[in-house]
Amino acid sequence: MTFLSYLVSGLSLGSIYAIIALGYTMVYGIAKMLNFAHGDVIMIGGYMSFVATAHMGWPPLASVLLAMLVCTVLGVLIEQLAYKPLRTAPSLAVLITAIGVSYFLQNAALLIWSSNPKSFTSVVLLPSLKLFDGQLTISSFALVTILACVAIIIGLTFIISKTKIGKAMRAVSEDKEAAQLMGINVNQTISVTFAIGSALAAIAGVLLCSAYPILSPTTGAMPGIKAFTAAVFGGIGSIPGAFWGGLLLGLIEIFGKAYISTQLSDAIVFSILILVLLVRPTGLMGRKISEKV
Amino acid sequence: MNNPAKMVPVPSRAIIPERDLGVTPILEVSHLGINFGGLNAVEDFNIIVGRTEIAGLIGPNGAGKTTVFNLLTKVYQPTRGAILLDGKDTAGMSTMQINQAGIARTFQNIRLFQALSVEDNVKIGLHNQFKYSTLSGILRLPRYWDAERKAREQTLELLSIFNMERMASYKAGSLPYGAQRRLEIVRALATRPSLLLLDEPAAGMNPSETEALMANIIKIRDMFQIAIMLIEHDMRLVMGICEGIAVLNYGKIIAKGTPEEIQANPAVIEAYLGQKKEA
C-alpha cells in the first residue's frame, strides 16, 4: 500500500509540475523564449489567493479565480512591457530581461508581504478518500490536483487542435513570419498564450501552496526550476512533453525521497534528467532539429 | 577553353585525363548510395576522378548533387557503396578525418565564420598545418610565435590567388557575396587537400566574375596539382573547364563523358539542358 500512496503523491506533485511546465513550454513554443519569471508569477498567484482567503474572507473558489485574474493580467502586462520590445533581440538578452522581471517580482513581494512565511490554508476542503478498507488514503487534495491537471491538459489539447486561436498558436510557433503573412495577428496570439500560461501559473500557485502550506517570496523559485527542467526534458515546445515530463519528475522526486534518500532527492531527480537527455538529446517528445548542409 | 584534355577510358567505368593515367586516381567511388526514410536520395553512384582532373557534377535541382558531396565528406554516412581516397578505403571516417585525409569543400550556402576576419577564416583553414598545443598558446612559448608567423605568411599567400590580401582584416560577414565565395575556396585550399569539392562556386556571380573564376580554378589546379570536382548550374563554366562530367537525375547517374559527349547526349538534353542558366 505504501507504494500506492507514494504513487498518488508522485502523481499529485507531478501534476503541479506539469501545470507549471505547460506554461513554460507554451511560451517557449510561441515566443521562443524561456520565461524565467514564470516561477514568480506562480508565487504571486499564491499570495493573491492567500490575501483573498485570509484577509478578505472569500470562499476558496473565488480566491482561486481572483488569483487567476490577477496573474493573467500580470502575465500579459509583463509580456507587453518587457518582452515584446525585445522580439527581435538575441535570445540571451530576453533571458536576462526575464531574470530582471523575476528579481522584480520577488522583491516586490518581499516589500509588500515581508519575508516572513505565511501560512496558507488549503483551498481544498473536501474529505479524503479512503480505499481498500482504510489502507490507502488518497487526500482530496491529491485528487483535486490530479483531476485539475487532467482537465487542463484535455482543455489545452482541445483549444490547440480545434479552435481558431489554437491554430493561430500552432502557426506562430512554426513560423512567425509566415503566420503574419497569412493574416494571423501575431501580437494577439502571443498575448493570449502568455495569458493562458499565467492563468495556469495561478492555479499551480494555489495548488502548490495548498500542498506545502508555507508561502514566501521565494516559494516559486525551486518548483519553477524543476518544472522548467521537466518541460525541457519532455521536449521543450511540446505540450504532451510538458505533461509527461512534469508527471515523471514528480514521480521520480517522491520515489527518490521514499526509497533512496530524502537529502539527495534533488540530486537524484536531476541525475535522471541528465540520463534521459543523453539517450534522447531533444527530450522525450522533442522534435529532432536537423541542420541542412 | 583552349587545349581540352585528352580523355581516355579506364577499364569498367569512366574516363580520366590521359596525363593522370598510371597513377592511382584520387577518388574511386563504387555503388555509392544513401537511403533517407525509404527514399534513395543517391543510388548506385560510380565515379573515378584523376589526380589532376577538373570534374563536373551536374543535374537538375534536387537531383542529389550536394548529397553526393555530403557523402564524400561524411556529413552523411553511406548506406551502400565504397569511397576510396587515393586508394584507401574511407569507411567509417568522420567529417574531420576525411578532411585530414585530403578532401576539402565549399558549401552551397556559404558557411564562413562570419564574425571573424578574413585572415582568421583562412588561419582556421590552416589549423592542422601549423600546430601547437593550447598550453603553448596560453603561455606564448616560442612555438606559438613561430607557427603564427608562418600561418600569417601562408594566409597572405593563399589570399593573393584571388587578390584578396588587402581584405585580410575585414570581417568575413562584411564582404560582398562574390568575395565571400572566393574566401571559402581559399579556406578550403588552406587545408592542403588532394581533392577540392566546390559546390556551386559561381552562384550569384555575373559573367565577368564567372570568367575570372574559371581562370582561377584552372590556376589552382595547375598550381597545387590537385583534383577539383564541382557542382554547377552555369553551363558556360562547366563545359568550359570540366574535363570529365557526370550527370545526375533523381539520384542516379544518367550520363558520363566529355563536355562534347554530354552536350550531345539526348537523355541529358531531355532531363536538363533545356534549362540553360541565363548569362
Place this chain on the structure above:
Amino acid sequence: MKMTKPGQKRLISNAITYAIVIVAYVLIQILDGSGNLTSSLRGQLVPICAYIVMAVSLNLTVGVLGELSLGHAGFMSLGAFSGVIVSLGLRDTVSAGPLRLLAALLVGAVIAGLFGFIVGVPALRLRGDYLAIVTLAFGEIIKNVINTLYVGIGPDGLRISMSDQASLGLGESGTVIMRGPMGAVGVDKLASFGAGVILVLITLAIVLNLVHSRSGRAIMAVRDNRIAAESVGISITRYKLTAFIISAALAGAAGALYALNYSTVVARKFDFNTSILVLVFVVLGGIGNIRGSIIAAAVLTVLPELLRAFNDYRMLAYAVILILVMLTSNNDRLKQLRWRIRSYFQHSSRRQEAEHE
C-alpha cells in the same frame, strides 16, 4: 615580428584591459591607506575579484564558445570546498598563509577543471537549451551532494561521510571541516585583495592569450559554424571541452578565493541564483567582451551597496535598472542608429576594394 594594424589595435586594447585592473588596484590601495574606504566596501574587494574571474570565465563558455551554461556556480562551489579542505588540511604542515592560499587556489582549479571534463563530455553533445538544462542540473546536483557531506581530518588523514558528523570517527584530535548542511566552518581567512587582483590578472592572461591563438580560433570556429569547422578538420568535441574545462577551472579558483574570505561557507551560497547572477554580468558587459565582463562584475557587485540609500527598495531598484538597461540596449531604434553609423564606415573602406575589381 611585423605587427599588422589590427594586431596593434588588439595589443593596445588588451593592454588597456590589464591597465584598468592595475590602476583600480592602485587607486583602491590609496583610498584605503588614506582611510577613505568604507568597511563594507573593503569587505567587497575579495568577492569582487572572485566575481570578475567568474564572469570572465563564463564569458569564455558563453561568448567565445557560444554555449549557454546555467551551472557555473557549481564549479565555483567545487573550487570553494576543495580549497577550504586543502587550506585546513595543510594547517599543520605549511604555516605560511599565502602558500596555503596558493595551494587552495590550485587544487580548487584542478578539481573544478576535472569536473568540467566530467560534465562536459555528456553535456557538450547536446545543443542549445538542452545543454543549458544539463549544466543547470549538474549545478543543482553538486549543490545537493556537497550539502550532505561531512568531512574531517583525523589522525590517519581525510575522512568523508554522507550521514553525520559522528560517523566520521575523528575522536578528540580530529578537526571537522565540513558539517553537512551547515557547510564548512572554522575557515582560515587567507584571501586578500592583492591575491584577488593577481588571480584576475592571471585569468585575463589565460583567456586573452587563449582567444588569440590557434585553439581560440578553433573554439570560435566551432561557435560560428560547427559544420564548416568540421569540414576544415577541426575536432568539435576537443575544442568544446577545452573551452569548457578552462572555464570551469578558473571558476574553481574563483570559488577557492571567495571561500577563503569567510569563516563559514555553505553550499547554498553557490546555487542557481549565483549562476544567473554571473550570467547577468556577462550579458550586460557584452557577450565575448572580456573587458566588459570585468567592469560589469565589479559595478554590479557594488551596486546594491551603492543603492543603500534606497533602503528597502534597493533590490527592486536593481531589478528595474536591469530591465531598463536590457530594453534600451536592444531597442530597435537605437540599433538602427548604430547600424547606420557602422555601415557608413564600412562602405567607405569597401569602396577601395570595389574600385580595384
